[in-house]
Amino acid sequence: MSDIVRMVVVLSLIAGVCSTALTAANILLGPQIEKQTDLYVRGPALERLFGKPAAEVLGNKVIITAGEQEIPVFFTREDQTVSTLAIEAIGKGGFGGDLKIMVGIDLGAGNMTGMEVVSHSETPGLGARIEEISFRRQWKGLPVSDTVALIDDGGTLDAISGATTTSGAAVRGTNEALLFVRDYQDEILKTISELK
Template sequence: MKKDGMLYTVIFSFIVCFVFVFILSFTNEGTRELVQFNQQVARQKAILSAIGIAYESDAQVPDLFERVERIERNGETFFRTERDGRTIYAKEFAGAGLWGIIEGVLAVDAEISRTVGLEIIDHNETPGLGGRIDEAAYKEQFRDIRIQDDGFRFPRGVPADPEEGMIDAVTGATRTSESMVDILSSVVLTMRSTLGR
């Protein structure tokens, strides 16, 4: 068979594709359970840290997560738990960021009047700019903000006041920060209407 002939080229291309794709599928299948487990642990870690439950290692996470109650209401899933004698609600959210979907968890108090914490599970924002929403400096703002009737807002020309529901934006990432305010405000409104607060 001629090496540069049509038949050889087609057969060669087919075999090469088949072999490489076969090995890839095999590897993917082999690690799928591990990847799913990692994703599940990452989700549980996010919910725990939004609520403010400390864990020392990943091994403790599933046990601690067992104690969080899962509630379904009107097709929405919530998590409820007690911490230091207070009831805390948490909800996973997903909303449009600048480049893709931002997924995370927001935890609030029983009256849905103050935030307890925020954790980001996944996002595709610009690394180093919008991507900084998953850094502690941004997330820690969400410990104890007074939620307004319409949710959250930006400070305009004043320092962010947690009593006014204000969240500082990330410098250089206005669009991502705006998305976060919109997403979180709508999460809070959903929680209020579903849980009847």
């Protein structure tokens, strides 16, 4: 009997020590990983949305809590006023899972500067063509006040042929981001002004 007790005690002790060590490592290095993820994963999308080197804009980041979600928002300033926002959104229901996209918003003009895909797991040759410029550039200049939709659903955006599911996910993500910016714009600006 004592053998079994010993087995259980030793095994649970090892498991306990190990998970504590892991949790500690994760808490300790979490912020560093976040920084690296921003630089390498979000960096390229931000560069294209803002037309500035990633290193300049990566620090301009606030996290806004909307309901249960925490949404990362990046911004740039022009003459001290916040001119452009980049909002990360999840495009639900892509074929290979959810898409992570970033929507650029020009606050002065009230329209979008573009849509960029941060990460996706779509099929190469079909859904993965969402990264192509011919699809993405359709977003430029669309007004923030209206929801976007694919042509099939009475909107203006051309879906990628053979990948309607993926295109739909990008559209849903964009609408999420637009809804968020309409509802939370004041809060975003307030959070940014409190940053310094």
